[in-house]
Amino acid sequence: MNVRMILGDKGTDVLTIDSSNKLSDAIAVLENRSVGILVTTSPEEPMAGVISERDVVRALSNHGASALERPLSDFMTSNPVTITNETTVVEAMEIMTEKRIRHLPVIDDGKICGLVSIGDVVKRRIMDTEAEAEALKSYIVTG
Secondary structure, eight states: OBHHHHHHHHOOOOOEEETTSBHHHHHHHHHHHTOSEEEEEOSSOSOOEEEEHHHHHHHHHHHGGGGGGSBGGGTSEESOOOBOTTSBHHHHHHHHHHHTOSEEEEEETTEEEEEEEHHHHHHHHHHHHHHHHHHHHHHHHHO
């Protein structure tokens, strides 16, 4: 099972925001769209980085309310860890656990083609485990 299947189920929409926007702008989008991460863009780069809820908390903790008026480029994660469509669900889970991150941008042919969250990965693993259990039950019953 690979990440392509997760994106096939959930879709490939990626919310973006320009890295020159203020932190307060990103907070508004995160809240209004009920997401935990945004891909940051710049004129030079279609994916300059990401801004996550954790980045927001860190910015406010370190800089107080003044952070709200500063550009995202001051706080975003540049060069985030990424995966491809062919990354397995287990590999994605291992990366998230090892790196202590909750979201992974998916890159295909040098372009971002989706985002997967820990929730997406766990949901897929549960679905796969339940399907496997049903197949085993069916095999046992029908012999």
